Amino acid sequence: MFSVLEKIAADEIIELTRQLIRIPSENPPGGEGEIAEFIAEKLKDLGLTVRVYEFKPGRPSVVGLLSGVKEKPTLMFNGHMDTVPVGDKDLWSVEPFEGVLRDGRIYGRGAADMKGALAAMIASVKAIVESEVNLRGRLILTFVADEEVTGYGTRDLIRRGYRADFAIVGEPSELNVQTAHKGLLWLKVVIRGKAAHASIPHQGVNAIYRMADFCLALEKMNSLLAEKKHALLGPPTINVGTIKGGIKTNIVPDYCEITIDRRLIPGEKPVDVKREIEETLESLGGKTSKLQTQVEVLNLAEPSETPQDELIVQVARKAVREVIGRDPGVTGFTATCDMRFLVNEAGIPTIILGPGSLRQAHVIDEYVEVEQVINAAKIYTSIILKTLS
Ligand SMILES: [Zn+2]
CATH class of the missing domain: 3.30.70.360 (Alpha-Beta Plaits)
Structure with a gap:
């Protein structure tokens, strides 16, 4: 397993996070076209089967599929591509769409919520692909539109029939394992x-x-x-x-x-x-x-919750402990998020686990710690290996 984790390249993850921040996807007004195209290309380059769905014109979500030897089990990653608006640019001390890297942090709108997580997810799949690990089950990446306003991007994919045995939503949890949200x-x-x-x-x-x-x-x-x-x-x-x-x-x-x-x-x-x-x-x-x-x-x-004895909760805690050296325990996410569709509509045991802090989400001078993004990629990789190999 450690040889796969060694494939996680810090420089690449940092650059990818910055690239994602440089593609504005403010919502409202909403418009994920450019960032969806960028992500779809990345996933195609990795050899994934890629599909793009619009729940309404101009609002695409990207699905990347990595097949295993069997159809099951299936692990789903979920992350939203939209961000809240920048607001008054003059109040920012950095340019919000530049991806400024300073003092171990990446700054910009969406850094914590949640382009750092998207970069970590893509990097972890890259590590898996490059290591040529034979996955037993299937991996589904869902990068969705419109979480910040309606959540209809994720809801649309669920209604199109996408299901999994476990799912991870990459909302900023400071790498804590969160099983419930308001x-x-x-x-x-x-x-x-x-x-x-x-x-x-x-x-x-x-x-x-x-x-x-x-x-x-x-x-x-x-x-x-x-x-x-x-x-x-x-x-x-x-x-x-x-x-x-x-x-x-x-x-x-x-x-x-x-x-x-x-x-x-x-x-x-x-x-x-x-x-x-x-x-x-x-x-x-x-x-x-x-x-x-x-x-x-x-x-x-609606709120949602996953029982703490679910396999994904146990596996994620173990993966976090291995990467950062402490058991994160189980906590809750105080905001709302797309987990509700995965749990309430699709019945998928789901956790929230991502880099960055909710305190950094939606604020001026939003940032994510570089170390957390890199560790998130390692944790995601470890969870893929533990559940699917
Ligand atoms: Zn979010």
């Missing part, structure tokens, strides 16, 4: 009251006062949620993020709206969570004739 539910809540002249407020129904009651009830709900803890992810949370209402100081407002971000832990169903919030609203008099309410789902991503 989900989210974003809601818009509208309360309508009755307008009146501010000098005779009792003739109206003040939508802002009613919304204030509701906001305080949600704050109370948050402290109840704090008691409901997931072992790896902590408690679910609720946050009121925006509020709008009223048009003039001397008018009793007949309209108020808020948006809510509710984070879900595994075991919670979005439909139940929405119901709970609606009931809270109704208990405040939302059903009385003068007060009309409306609840709209703005965004939804």
Whole structure:
């Protein structure tokens, strides 16, 4: 096995990460065409069977297949090619699409989330191919579009029938093995009251006062949620993020709206969570004739979890321990990610394991540690060998 790991060339991985950063794939607006073409060429050069699928025009995902002696077992790697936007470029101290290499770090949009992981995945497959190891099972690389907005790139591949016995999502986990992630539910809540002249407020129904009651009830709900803890992810949370209402100081407002971000832990169903919030609203008099309410789902991503005794969890922990010299244990990923489609729709035992930190994702001067990208390539290679050879 160590002879295969020796094939991992640090210089090549660093260069590949920088090349990927130099191809912008900001989402929104979204457009993975150029980076997909670049990756597809790389995989073809390695002798993989390559397919490209668009879940909608201009939004391609790339699949690379490396056959083994048999069809099974199958190991899937999943990584998204899109990044969040750079935002205000002037706030960056480095050029975000240059892949600046400085003090053992590679800087740029997508460095941690997750072009470093893509480079590590490609490098590990290269090491396997060049070592001419005979794989028993099959390796599937899925490099997908649109994780940052909808997740439809991964969902599309699952709906096209791609399956595996185990999967690894390369989101930034600082090389920790993560078996669960949170989900989210974003809601818009509208309360309508009755307008009146501010000098005779009792003739109206003040939508802002009613919304204030509701906001305080949600704050109370948050402290109840704090008691409901997931072992790896902590408690679910609720946050009121925006509020709008009223048009003039001397008018009793007949309209108020808020948006809510509710984070879900595994075991919670979005439909139940929405119901709970609606009931809270109704208990405040939302059903009385003068007060009309409306609840709209703005965004939804389910949580997911893989049992810790699954083979992929054990194998990954062992591989990490061998490469970095410590058992990472098992932790949770606090954000949402494409793991939910692999687990909830396809039933694939999946872990999150990648270089870089979630604290570096989506921020100004995003970076990934070079050492982590190289170690990720070694860990991925070791997992391929342990599961498929
Ligand atoms: Zn990501």
